[in-house]
Amino acid sequence: MDPDERVQLxxxxxxxxxxxxxxxxxxxxNERPRAYWGFECSGMRAIACTE
Amino acid sequence: xxxxxxxLVCGDKIQDxxxxxxxxxxxxxxxxxxxxxxxxxxxQKIRTTGEYFQHCFTALGVPREKVEYIWASDLADxxxxxxxxxxxxxxxxxxxxxxxxxxxxxxxxxxDTDAAAIFYPCMQAADIFEMRLDVAxxxxxxxxAHILAREAGERLNWGKPVSxxxxxxxxxxxxxxxxxxxxxEDPKLNRVIAAxxxxxxxxDNILIHDEPEVVEQKIGRAFCPAGVVExxxxxxxxxxxxxxxxxxxxLERDPKYGGKxxxxxYQQLEEAFAAGKIxxxxxxxNISRILSEKLAPVREYFRKHxxxxxxxxxxxxx
Numbered sequence: 001m002d003p004d005e006r007v008q009l010x011x012x013x014x015x016x017x018x019x020x021x022x023x024x025x026x027x028x029x030n031e032r033p034r035a036y037w038g039f040e041c042s043g044m045r046a047i048a049c050t051e
Numbered sequence: 052x053x054x055x056x057x058x059l060v061c062g063d064k065i066q067d068x069x070x071x072x073x074x075x076x077x078x079x080x081x082x083x084x085x086x087x088x089x090x091x092x093x094x095q096k097i098r099t100t101g102e103y104f105q106h107c108f109t110a111l112g113v114p115r116e117k118v119e120y121i122w123a124s125d126l127a128d129x130x131x132x133x134x135x136x137x138x139x140x141x142x143x144x145x146x147x148x149x150x151x152x153x154x155x156x157x158x159x160x161x162x163d164t165d166a167a168a169i170f171y172p173c174m175q176a177a178d179i180f181e182m183r184l185d186v187a188x189x190x191x192x193x194x195x196a197h198i199l200a201r202e203a204g205e206r207l208n209w210g211k212p213v214s215x216x217x218x219x220x221x222x223x224x225x226x227x228x229x230x231x232x233x234x235x236e237d238p239k240l241n242r243v244i245a246a247x248x249x250x251x252x253x254x255d256n257i258l259i260h261d262e263p264e265v266v267e268q269k270i271g272r273a274f275c276p277a278g279v280v281e282x283x284x285x286x287x288x289x290x291x292x293x294x295x296x297x298x299x300x301x302l303e304r305d306p307k308y309g310g311k312x313x314x315x316x317y318q319q320l321e322e323a324f325a326a327g328k329i330x331x332x333x334x335x336x337n338i339s340r341i342l343s344e345k346l347a348p349v350r351e352y353f354r355k356h357x358x359x360x361x362x363x364x365x366x367x368x369x
Contacts, residue, residue, distance in 0.1 A: 017214070
C-alpha cells in the first residue's frame, strides 16, 4: 500500500488530525508506526472514546 | 454496555489503522477509571469491564492477534513510568491541568475537584510516551489531553504524538437543550461534549448487542423531522457510520414511494432529505437495517461467548 493510500485510510471519518503533515511524513518514513486508543473501563461509556 | 458510537466508530477506525500498517495498542485504562470513580473506584469491576471490551473489539472485527492490549496498571508498574508522569507534570501549571479535566467528563469550572484528578491528564500524556506511540487516537473530547501531551513532548524532547480525533455520535434524540456545562472554550465543541455528558437514557443510544427489533424500536423513536438536517441524529449516523469512503449505498423503499435508489455520497443523501425527496421513515428503516447488519457479527459472537456479557450485566451501572 502506498503512503497516500495509508493516509487516506488513517484519516477517513476523522474530525481533526493534529497535524496532517506530520501524519503524512510518518507514513512515508515508517512502515510500522505505533498507535493507540485508550478506554476507560466503565459500563456506560469510555471517556477516552466517543460515548 | 458498549454503544454503537464506541463500538463502530472506534472499531472501524482501529481496523483502518491496522490495515494502514500500524501496530495498534488498545489501552485498558483501569487506573484512570479508578481515578474517575467508575464503579465507585472498584478495580475488580473495572477490570471485568476491560475484559468485556476485549471481547467487544474482537466481535467488532479487530482480531486479538492483530492488536496488543495493555492495562494501565501494568504500564504503571515501573519506576520509569512514574518518572515520566512527574516530568510531564513539571511542564504544566495546575491551572492548565484543571482546564484539561473535561477529558474525564468533568466540568472544568467545578469547585470540588479531588486531587487524584490532577494525575489523570499527566498520566494520559505519560502513557503515550511510555508506550512510544507515534499516533494517539480518541474522540474529539480528548483533544485537550493530546495537546497537553504534544506540548510536554516538545519541551521534554520526547517528540510530538500525532493526534487523530473521531467525531462524537449524538444521542438518538439529538442534542438536548438542557445540555449545559463548561467543557471547552470552543462553543460548538462545548455543546457536543455537554450533550455527551448529559445523563443519557438507555433508549437514547443503540447498544452493540441490540437485536434488530430493538434497533428498529429505538431508531423509530429518534429525532428526525422531515427535511431537517441540523441536529438530526439519523443523518449523522449515515454520515459517520455508513459513508466511510467505501462508495455508495442502496436505499430501499416501497415501490409506492419511489422504490430502491442508489446514493453515492453522504452529500447526496443529505440534499435529497433536505429537499423532501426522502421520507424520515425510509431514512429510519434503512439505518436500522444497515446497523443491524453491521452488528450481526457482534450478536453472533456473544451468543457463542455469553459469559463476558453476563458478567457485565451483573455489575450494574458504572
